[in-house]
Amino acid sequence: MPNYxxxxxxxxxxxxxxxxxxxxxxxxxxxxxxxRDFSLNDQGLMLDEANQLSVDELKFIVKKTQKIFLCHDGELDPLEDRSAGYYKLVPTAGSPLLEISGVKMHISKGTDPFISASEMAQQAVRTGDRVLDCCGGLGYAAIAAHRLGAREVLSIELSPEVMALRAQNPWSNDLEKEGITQLQGSSYELIGTMLNNSFDSVIHDPPRFSLAGELYSEEFYSEIFRVLRRNGRLFHYTGNPHVIRKGSGFVDGVIRRLKSAGFKNVEKVDRLMGVSAQK
Structure with missing residues (x-):
């Protein structure tokens, strides 16, 4: 049965x-x-013989401006997971964004989550690259890397809840294409199992520092440096800069640790709320 x-x-x-x-x-x-066109009648919206939404159901959906509902096999369910925190897909004018416990996990203001993820990928990925996508989320950056001509993309996501939502998101379907491998696990742990000089580019889009400080550590940056080939490129999403202590910007700390790990040409990319660097 089709999904609506x-x-x-x-x-x-x-x-x-x-x-x-x-x-x-x-x-x-x-x-x-x-x-596409769908039929209407006195009862409401006819998606197909098994999936029909009444006027009352449509009015209910209209009130839930920050939710997406999946209509399948006669059932109507929100695309959310409350088993550990609150994970949901939120509608936009383009691709849906991921929200975790009220925090939006994409750049969405004035743009589209898929477009902003694609711009992040463009900062690092070149045709023929082998790409490591740390903290893959809905997989938008991995898909963008593949479309940019990467020969292989390895995308790691820790959260099974995020991976479950990803599996229901039409915008994530291209993750199933040949050349993209999805791993469920910790980027911090899994990167230690990877060979030296095995990737041409890395996209690193971690949760905020308060949730995953280890992914902003010099130790982790050194591991990214190790697995990158010579002249390999990194784009690291840092989110909105904020001050940890007076006179010390958060992003400045990221840049300092990246340089300590060996990276060169480390530069802020303000419009993408991140940092680019090169081995």
Missing amino acids: YLHAENAKQALEALAKGLSCVRLSTDLNISE
Whole structure:
């Protein structure tokens, strides 16, 4: 059975079409990847024979502006996981973003999460590269690296909850393509099992420092340096700079530790809230 993804905006479109007495409405039910026409009648929105949404259900979805609902096999469920914290996919005008316990895990203001992840990949990845994607999230940077011509991408994600949401996200489908390998585990631990000089580029997009300080340590940066080939490139998302103590910027600390680990050409990339560097 097909999956249909509904959120406040397209539920609102369906209700507006119903109010006008229209017999069909053009919607995206795959989170802005494509559009098609769906039938309307007195009962509501007809997705297919097994999946029909009543007016009341559409009104319920409209109220939940920060949620995405999956309609499948006659059931309507939010794309979220409350088993350990609160993980959910949030709708945007483009690709959905990942939110964990109220914290958005993507650059989304004035852009699209997939576009910003693609721009991060462009900072480091070249055609033919073997790429390490640390803290892969929904896999947007790994997919972007693959599309940029990387011959192989290894994407690591610690959270099984994130990987479960990724598996339900249409924008993450390309992770199944040949040339991309997904690993569930700790980037901090797994990088120690990797060979010296085995990657051409690394994309490092860790959770915020308070949640995973070890991923901002000189020890971890030294491991990234070790697995990179000569002249290999790193892009490291750091998030909004903030001050740890008076006169010491957080990003300045990241830059200092990267240089101590051996990196050269270490530069802030303000628009992407990160740092680029080279071995």
